[in-house]
Amino acid sequence: MSTSASQNIPPIALPFVSERAKKLLDVVERFVHEECIPADPVFFSQVGTGDARWHGHPSIIDELKKKARTLGMWNMFLPKNHYKNGPQFTNLEYALMAEYLGKSTIASEACNCSPPDTGNMEVFARYGSPAQKDQWLKPLMEGEIRSAFLMTEPNIASSDGSNIQLRIERRGDYYLLNGSKTWASGTGDERCKVYLVMGKTNPDHPDQYRRQSIILVPSDTPGMKIHRMLSVYGYDDAPHGHGQITFTNVKVPLDALILGEGRGFEIMQGRLGPGRIHHAMRAIGAAEYALEWLINRLNDERKKPFGKRLSEHGVLLEWVAKSRIEIDASRLIVLNAAIKIDQMDAKFALKEIAAAKIKVPQVALEVVDRAIQVHGALGVGQDTPLASMWAHLRTLRIADGPDEAHLQQLGRRENKQRKDEVKRRLAQQQAKTEFLFHSMGVDRKELGAAKFNAKL
Amino acid sequence: MSTSASQNIPPIALPFVSERAKKLLDVVERFVHEECIPADPVFFSQVGTGDARWHGHPSIIDELKKKARTLGMWNMFLPKNHYKNGPQFTNLEYALMAEYLGKSTIASEACNCSPPDTGNMEVFARYGSPAQKDQWLKPLMEGEIRSAFLMTEPNIASSDGSNIQLRIERRGDYYLLNGSKTWASGTGDERCKVYLVMGKTNPDHPDQYRRQSIILVPSDTPGMKIHRMLSVYGYDDAPHGHGQITFTNVKVPLDALILGEGRGFEIMQGRLGPGRIHHAMRAIGAAEYALEWLINRLNDERKKPFGKRLSEHGVLLEWVAKSRIEIDASRLIVLNAAIKIDQMDAKFALKEIAAAKIKVPQVALEVVDRAIQVHGALGVGQDTPLASMWAHLRTLRIADGPDEAHLQQLGRRENKQRKDEVKRRLAQQQAKTEFLFHSMGVDRKELGAAKFNAKL
Amino acid sequence: MSTSASQNIPPIALPFVSERAKKLLDVVERFVHEECIPADPVFFSQVGTGDARWHGHPSIIDELKKKARTLGMWNMFLPKNHYKNGPQFTNLEYALMAEYLGKSTIASEACNCSPPDTGNMEVFARYGSPAQKDQWLKPLMEGEIRSAFLMTEPNIASSDGSNIQLRIERRGDYYLLNGSKTWASGTGDERCKVYLVMGKTNPDHPDQYRRQSIILVPSDTPGMKIHRMLSVYGYDDAPHGHGQITFTNVKVPLDALILGEGRGFEIMQGRLGPGRIHHAMRAIGAAEYALEWLINRLNDERKKPFGKRLSEHGVLLEWVAKSRIEIDASRLIVLNAAIKIDQMDAKFALKEIAAAKIKVPQVALEVVDRAIQVHGALGVGQDTPLASMWAHLRTLRIADGPDEAHLQQLGRRENKQRKDEVKRRLAQQQAKTEFLFHSMGVDRKELGAAKFNAKL
């Protein structure tokens, strides 16, 4: 018998989930299972073919948005400790919902919870001026417009934000922007009305993390040129898209700067924590969904290679078990990180967030790859969501810095934080051991010493 | 700056830990760090060499036991829901303590929390008759005697308990035991006074899991012969030891049976759940301790291969990070399982316990192996606890059934429990998709269909 | 300094390579590096967008074919032991060339060495009637037409060929075909003029591997309908394409059958061996090419995350080393298999071919994935060949049966072939040991036996 989402919350997380959140979680689950997943193929067909893919957007998304809002599923991502007028859920509570949203391509957008809008709305909510909130946060929260966050640049090591080249120069009463951006996700969509652009205002500041600022640029500002869209393993992600854009003498008024000059890093850091939790939980949802496809395939009566149903093949059962274990472990890591963000703040949960950022996509990719493998050729094609899911999960190992950069930072931090204590303690323990041998009058028993000491 | 054990409890677990448990946890931490770890090498030297290793036991263990008891660290493993007269901690609370006990070879015994006594005491507490409790549980809880659990037999697949061969035949007013047991851990120790022996009383019972019983056999009962001790890699684990024993017409009174004929499996199942949590948490403690050795080595000023300190080598920092992530994920899995046992019972937490049983030893082995590798030859020898730690952790992938058996069961159970729901839901989703295409008047966009359909 | 392809042949393989083959190998290397790789992006641009992608084919391929033929690179795959009129290279010699062809999308076709034509030509050469050779083999060898091999069907376990459903019924002087095929690679191309179709002629034959036949169907035969093309992770592979096709009362003359009724499996087996070698060596070439991109990236002066060039990051150097080791090991496996095919026949090299089939794609996928990872977002997009390469290599773990089926067969065969010898030998060795103890008068030293035996 099937259990509801709220009944499947790991016992260890239950004390952190309000009754109100449990109820909405079950609504989200049904909405995703009964409305969004079935609508995904319709969405893709509505996108169309050829150049038409970049014009307009599928009508089904608007219908789902209406339904979602009616059912109370709207902007759930806005954490209660940062925004008083949102739906008042904690990061932990939204994390549980985000898992379900991650099972469908369009569910997040249907609930106005899709990146990069979520992170951008958080930026507006935490750091925006009243005028900025009025102009951009309001329509974003209403789901009327969309937005983009432009950080990555071509030809630099994007894992290290201090490398950013785009120049934001103050010229009297405006800023002048010159440079180029790539992988600007969402810029293909005609509803995308505003870009949050990271650039350098203070290239000579002695602190390399105080040189950057974030500035708002309406998408129809002259001087910006979208050259093309980038693909993800053959998927163009229309109409959303990932654009490559150049800025040539783009003029923006002074009050378009968020928070002030040199505060770009600070904003970005605040933006990343919860966003990584969202990404991670959606990835877990994708992994769960892939596991469903895997189980479905194992029990397909028509598939009996070598006389046995797939579910009787031990190797495949081991895949189910390993997937189960690793998905569950990953979820606990993310939920624990979310709780730490709720209790303290993202900056006190860097280790936990990094662990989630690194581990979850690897687990999810492996589960999805297993599901693809049991489907054979069907798995790599367009008739299951698996191949597309894999391709998009794969980008999570790169986005916001590659795994390797995060592993280095995590390892370096752990080493730095613990080395003095560890060295001191091991030394003390060894000294105490020596003391014990001495005080107790016990001889160290050394291998072969009886013979070799006698000899000499 | 160093933080105490209670401050390091993952936030997600905190609601389940009483203040009293936090206080004792910090006492345990200090005891292990300051008393037990330094005493480990003394213990090994006191064991002696050659045949002397099997006579008596190191005096340092008795001193530590006294200290531990004085400080309130005694029998903490006995879960409050099963035993009213114990120290009243939950499985979750003890799990946190067991992690620290796992850092030292002798800490568990010092607190009277070492296997197989712990599981045996649980058996007595849950299933023993008043007389059995009086005779055996009392001295066990006082730490006056030790015990063994004899299940594994030579030449059968021990992962499947239904294979057990040792016969327990009723003959009038006694039982007659014939057969052989191996890997009887603890039987080398002269303090080991009682064996819990699993055997077949009802070999013809139609239910293959009702054929076994567990019976108590005092270690000096005539007819039992210990042939030799078995080693773990090159370690003999004296004086504890792992014995190979034959039973030849061993007579035991009728009231030596626990709970009744045919209830051996039931007892064993109840025994395994918490025991696996203990093993897993001790393994996590071992992994944390190995990580400390690893970090200590990375910061050894004398080690600068190729001009860089080890802590500047990226590959080794990645080891630190990966160890950190996987240890933390493993701990959450185990704690979540412990909570489920506390809230329901072990039999409702089979999936969670199995996950812990499978994942934790693999993670711990990998962390310890990394610590060995950075120590070079030093790591495989006797001057660090690492090689011995690895060898003993390795047995956890085999004990109580090999990983592969648990993976099969876990995979099979997951598949069985979920297949109907999953198949139904995917089918419903696909039907709903068809309905949407139809009702919305949208055509499925098929790749190349424009051309190829036109052609025909 | 750079060395030529013939100088890079592993010393162990050199005795098997003629001077003539070495010379052509160097020609192939230069052709691929200087003509084909640069032409790949032109090819993709010429394919066009939208429906145009399925009409015609890029002109650049015709130019490359002309050049290749002039330079003597034509049909090199045809093994000298099966076809007297080909270019007379061994499987080993062609394998070395195929590695280079695998670095470019279009190089194989440029040399008339691209699948599925290669396998189909081998079928015609080995099993075709003179008339069949005249009608189809001749234009195929001239590169005037292309062909497809239709085996996979929807909704059956394709790893087990005995499941095939398409019916080939004899009706007087023709065969009637009914059924459906999917993943029919090459059917998108207008130059594809003939299909080799696997179906069941003798569904009731007691030997399940004698029920299938292969029959030739011209691509314009009435009754066949291509419904759509299938994608590989978002890539449509136009104009080649992977078609889904139904057969409704398709009539084919009796002499369209190859070799005779019930011999489909035999033909397919003969076809697979060399084809798997080709696939494997092309995959190795792809891996080598990805490693070049990886090295190129490591030495990009513009990429200095955290102040160090990528080539100074130890983790990435380890990737280079591991890639080097595994690519080299894989190549030796494939070359050894090719030699065995040359010396005996594919059916005596099943173990070696299976090893290559399983190991090479996994190694290549890992190397390409590493190259993607160091390129960050650039790696998943269209500006390097890496993402497309990965997606297509991924299908090799599925095509001709999933890895898991091959691993089972390989494991089962190894177990079956060796178990009797192994059991016998180990038993004999143990008996000999007993004899030695006895004859030499040596006692078995058993751990702890001195004490425990004394006690009893």
Place this chain on the structure above:
Amino acid sequence: MSTSASQNIPPIALPFVSERAKKLLDVVERFVHEECIPADPVFFSQVGTGDARWHGHPSIIDELKKKARTLGMWNMFLPKNHYKNGPQFTNLEYALMAEYLGKSTIASEACNCSPPDTGNMEVFARYGSPAQKDQWLKPLMEGEIRSAFLMTEPNIASSDGSNIQLRIERRGDYYLLNGSKTWASGTGDERCKVYLVMGKTNPDHPDQYRRQSIILVPSDTPGMKIHRMLSVYGYDDAPHGHGQITFTNVKVPLDALILGEGRGFEIMQGRLGPGRIHHAMRAIGAAEYALEWLINRLNDERKKPFGKRLSEHGVLLEWVAKSRIEIDASRLIVLNAAIKIDQMDAKFALKEIAAAKIKVPQVALEVVDRAIQVHGALGVGQDTPLASMWAHLRTLRIADGPDEAHLQQLGRRENKQRKDEVKRRLAQQQAKTEFLFHSMGVDRKELGAAKFNAKL
């Protein structure tokens, strides 16, 4: 049916093996299978218990040596290109024999082919003075004495030989040695009569690889003290042993220096190449032997967990297959390296030797670990050779430098050797692509460009 060792040589290696070598290979195979493996347990029992383990050596080894010599199996390791008076086999030919020797603990010594004597004899043969050869090489080649190679020191990073601290100071007509050595393998054996000691004669030489020398020290020289023996995962390896030794004003005559001052590194490099091939091939033999135990266990009629024989469990068959593939791949790597050493010299085969050094132990460890796992508790104990085999193979990942150091060197070398060529070629290819677009008048097709270019 069983095939002989010479029939199992991979086809690709056959051209390099003389008929004479094939014949002896078959003799070696039978000797190992029929004499040595059965004698291994006798050897261990003869070693005895307690301190007796370090006195004398088992008589069975002397008997086997006699047999081996009679059968022509003596000093086969001495490569024909370095020693005219040896048995005249190539490194490749001996490698094939070494694989079989690796299946038994005592087979190598029985054929006078056991390390560290082999490497030491090579040193004497290549670099020794006539007097040194007469005094030491002669009795070593006769198997009358044994020897040790003292390089590793406590408390330094042994992966980087330039760190060596032991001082060798010239004082008039003798050298004075002060310092300490550890992991001096073989120093436990009373037959070990000479140590080759690496130390610093020229600590101030500007070239850090010209500071070291190797000097001969008879094992009874005053001033040396063996403090104890080191264990390997609990195994003491008596009577061979791994000693920790201090040197206090040890006097050695001037002519005890090999080759000359400052040439220690040169000698060590020449010594390592073939030695690594030997280690690797013995490890492959160990892996093959473990695979035999694995297969034996899978077919044990008494083992039927959950009603199926182990050989019917798919996961275990996959282990057989993966073991088969990786062992075979590893062997080809080593044989190819051996051929390169034979044709050129070890210093031209650094990449190939490093690959073997890194990959083979990892593969062997995994195969042995699988064999242990299927044996359950039996696998970690003393009743199979598996646990001991694993422990000793594990040291190969550390000995002569840890894997990580070799991976860094291999990665660095590959990167250095190839980066210029690779960068140049990719740049040329990209330039050629641009040229083709231009010359052919083809436009680059860019995703979405039609729309976005039109807009602006």
